[in-house]
Amino acid sequence: MTDSNLQQGPIRNVHAELGATFAPFGGWEMPVQYAGTVAEHTSVRTAAGLFDVSHLGKATVRGPGAARLVNTVLTNDLGRIRPGKAQYTLCCAPDGGVLDDLIVYYVSDDELFLVPNAANTAGVVGELRKAITEGADGITVTDQHRDYAVFAVQGPRSAEVLAALGLPTEMEFMAFADADWEGRPVRVCRSGYTGEQGYELLPRWDDAEPLFRALLAEVRARDGEPAGLGARDTLRTEMGYPLHGHELSPDITPVQARCGWAVGWKKPEFVGKAALEQEKAAGARRILLGLKALDRGVLRPGQTVLSGDEAVGETTSGTFSPTLKAGIALALLDRTAGLEPGAEVAVDVRGRRLRAEVVKPPFVTPRTS
Incomplete structure (x- = not known):
């Protein structure tokens, strides 16, 4: 049914x-x-x-200088790649919060193909169309979700x-x-x-x-x-890859989520640049790290992380790792707590303190390249 x-x-x-x-x-x-x-x-x-x-979204941006226009909206620098390459990037709000993370296929200077997250497709298309109305002629953004x-x-x-x-x-x-x-x-x-x-x-x-x-x-x-x-x-x-709505969101910036590598810091402009530069210079108040359970138990999102009796963060994703045969989680931890990889913390799992080690993701060595 x-x-x-x-x-x-x-x-x-x-x-x-x-x-x-x-x-x-x-x-x-x-x-x-x-x-x-x-x-x-x-x-x-x-x-x-x-x-x-x-379910992932699909959209096409076409017209004279399409790549140049998109580069003024999304965080990563399309100047780093060439036609025939794809790039992971972010669509941010002016305050630096992440509206979506997506893949951009660079077809040509005048054509880009975008793959945003399903629920955020309309928002990304809307941001790009807004940029067109603010000064770009002859460029169209077509939502092709079901094409x-x-x-x-x-x-x-x-x-x-x-x-x-x-x-x-x-x-x-x-x-x-x-x-x-x-x-x-x-x-x-x-x-x-x-x-x-x-x-x-x-x-x-x-x-x-x-x-x-x-x-x-x-x-x-x-x-x-x-x-x-x-x-x-x-x-x-296991790879520590972010999921929008968990490790990235309008309330979680790329700096906090350790996604600064997907930001073209040297670009003259993109939406959210000023706010992100300010946060980067000052240091984010919280940072994304991994947790590996030292006790038996499965970690879940939304659980409080404790250092001693002090709450120092919250899990954003959590699961059982079939590879490591242990509970793992991603968590936003307060920078003031000074927690580094190797430190031991506790996670409140329905009133039970489950011991965990702070680690820097990935939990498993990637074999993508």
């Missing part, structure tokens, strides 16, 4: 056929797991996993999966290529959200099912499995 208030991706029927458990996420009905989160997580770390993340699907093939055998379908694999990290599969266009980017080598594929929405089935056959031929939202979360948490 489905919730009529939730949006559905292009291959909901395939997920049901595979026995998926569904749950709401960002206004969409998403497959959470198939065989089980731990098995799917392990499949990605050891072989290959296939995710359907078609393209998004699949992610992740894991050490991911290149074998794509190669078996004749899709490109030999590209730099965060580079993309426009390809053709059985007469259907598909954009392939070497990227992902798991820390493993992997690829994200963007077929047309109406072409999604045959490509997904073909990918799944090749993934399973290499001891892999389809993977749901549960495994996506455990994998990204």
Whole structure:
């Protein structure tokens, strides 16, 4: 039974056929797991996993100087990359809070393709359209949320999966290529959200099912499995990758979230620059670090972190790490507490103090490049 208030991706029927458990996420009905989160997580770390993340937004910015315009809005510097490359970046408010984090595909100086988070797509499109009305002519921003699907093939055998379908694999990290599969266009980017080598594929929405089935056959031929939202979360948490609404939000800045590397500090302008420069110079009042449980127990978001009897922060994400066989969390910790990696803290888990070690993410060594 489905919730009529939730949006559905292009291959909901395939997920049901595979026995998926569904749950709401960002206004969409998403497959959470198939065989089980731990098995799917392990499949990605050891072989290959296939995710359907078609809920992610898609938008195109076209027109003379489109890249130049977008560069005045988003934080990262598009001047660092070239056509055929993609870039992680942030859309900030004037006070430095993060409205969204997204990927920008640099097609040409006059065309950019954006992949924001599902629930934030309208907001990002709105910010870019606002910039156009303030002085850019001949540039259009088109919301293409339902024009393209998004699949992610992740894991050490991911290149074998794509190669078996004749899709490109030999590209730099965060580079993309426009390809053709059985007469259907598909954009392939070497990227992902798991820390493993992997690829994200963007077929047309109406072409999604045959490509997904073909990918799944090749993934399973290499001891892999389809993977749901549960495994996506455990994998990204092991890497310390932020999730908007948890480690990034209108109340959490890139400086606090240790995402300053995605800010073009030397750019003459972008929305939020003055506020972020001020925070960077003064030092953020809190900073994102990792916690690894020393006692048995699973950490969750929204739990108080204690140093002695003093509250020094709060967890933003928490889960059981199938790789480390321990509870892990990301947490915003007060800078005044002076906590460094190796320090021991406690986490209030429903009234029980669970001991944890402060660590600097990632918890697991990445193999993306």
